[in-house]
Amino acid sequence: MSDIDQTPAMDRAVVDAENTPLYCICRKPDINCFMIGCDNCNEWFHGHCINVTEKMAKVIREWYCQQCQELDPSLSIRYRKKNRDKDVEPERVEKRSSTPEYKIDKRRGSKVSVSQVHHPSSPFMMSLSLLHYGWVKRSARMCGECEPCTRTEDCGQCDFCKDMKKFGGPNKIRQKCRLRQCVVRARVSFFIFRWFTNLTLLFFFFKSWGSDEEDGPFYSPVQRKKAIKVKHVKRRDKKFDKKKESRRHKQKQKHRDRLRHSERGDGRHGGDLQQCLGPNCIESTRPNSKYCSEDCGMKLATNRIYEILPQRIQQWQQSPCIAEEQGKKQLERIRREQQAARMRLAEMERRFHELEGIIAKAKQQVVQQDEDVNETDSEDTDLQIFCVSCSHPINPKVALRHMERCYAKYESQTSFGSIFPTRIEGATRLFCDVYNLQSKTYCKRLQVLCPEHSRDPKVPADEVCGCPLVRNVFEPTGEYCRVSKRKCNKHYCWEKLRRAEVDLERVRVWYKLDELFEQERNVRTAMTNRAGLLALMLHQTIQHDPLTTDLRSNKDR
DNA sequence: TTAAACGAAGGC
């Protein structure tokens, strides 16, 4: 610290009445313009005061103020390598840099900004000035003074070193050794999280936290940020600044709102006490509340409803509501579909009874022995097929019977149920609905097809098959199969399959009806809520075009 | 937001 105190910068860096640091020959504060710093005394100068432009500074490697040059004539302004051969004047540099054949490297032009970025406000300056002896490399990413900057050897251990070709890496990351990343100017992600020690962070935290007049150049993070002048405004910086600006704007807005709010409260009462917002109430509010009591809150809410609701109802009645009209259309469609489903259901019920009539009539037929013999003879016994359930080879003659039994055997080993029993009014024989105590579910197979809970009854020896015979697959002939039921392999379980066909279709229609009821309920709820108290208080249709009174589209009208 | 990848400038 003693070294720093001796620098001319410190002698000159005084503050004004408001503790704002003063710089330059003009002894005025930083006014957020371009500034350049002397590499000897570290004092900062406004570009316009010493006739140095931002453009000129781009080609300067080391810059010294007039006072330092007078005190030590060996100090001369040094320029970047391309201008090194000619110790050109700033004016000449500017002129030259604007020519097409000499372009300032936009990426690295900030290298020379060491004179500029090296700002007295920087918290690093004082400690780093201790290392200000001897030549060290400086750049936009190197202060040239910290330990990593002075280090010349790569560690060969870090991920950046391992990426390097000389260490056998793929050269993908292309960054310099971690241990050589400048602690002052290296990109934040490269050092803050991994290499900045907690100790250093703590040090700067306490420095900035406790910084006041006595700490001189140590400022709060905000002040520090403000104090750094950036020579090259890059695209990304601009974007970043815009974002930051917008965020700052929002924060300011919030802050203003808060202020306004608190001012309003202060205006009434002063201090922390605020008046209850309840109608005609002069009590102070409860902590973290706008009211002195529940009653006041309720009173205000009631008043609001009385005041706003009539107007909203009137408004609601005046303007046609498109959603309401669409809802009505939807209801009409749903009703039509419900009607169709009911008719289909009635049809299925009719078929249900018709089938029962056919089965009853079939049972009255008498077994005909000849048919049985003829049928057996007509079968091709050489053909062999395989059961779809057990894969065993079976005789086609008994295939239907075998496969039906085989399927029933496997199916009965599993359960298919729901925790709810079936409640369909007026429907008979649909679901099995046998309650399973273990799984606590009701069986949801079709009753006629459930092998788990119902077995096919034993067929008496004299029972006739009775299946209605057809011609060309679909045309009923009015005759019935009169083979003994035990022996008829052609129409095995025909009653069961025909009943299942009808029942399955009935179930489908019931599902469809249920879905339509659900839709109707939803639409009705939406329509009811639309003009409800809450909706009227909260929602509003805004008519943007005063000439258009009907908000519906032409198509809907 | 951060890390990885990569084009390219500058130095030697």
Next chain:
DNA sequence: GCCTTCGTTTAA
């Protein structure tokens, strides 16, 4: 022409 490494883009 190679090496180093900065700054930007892209992907996660």
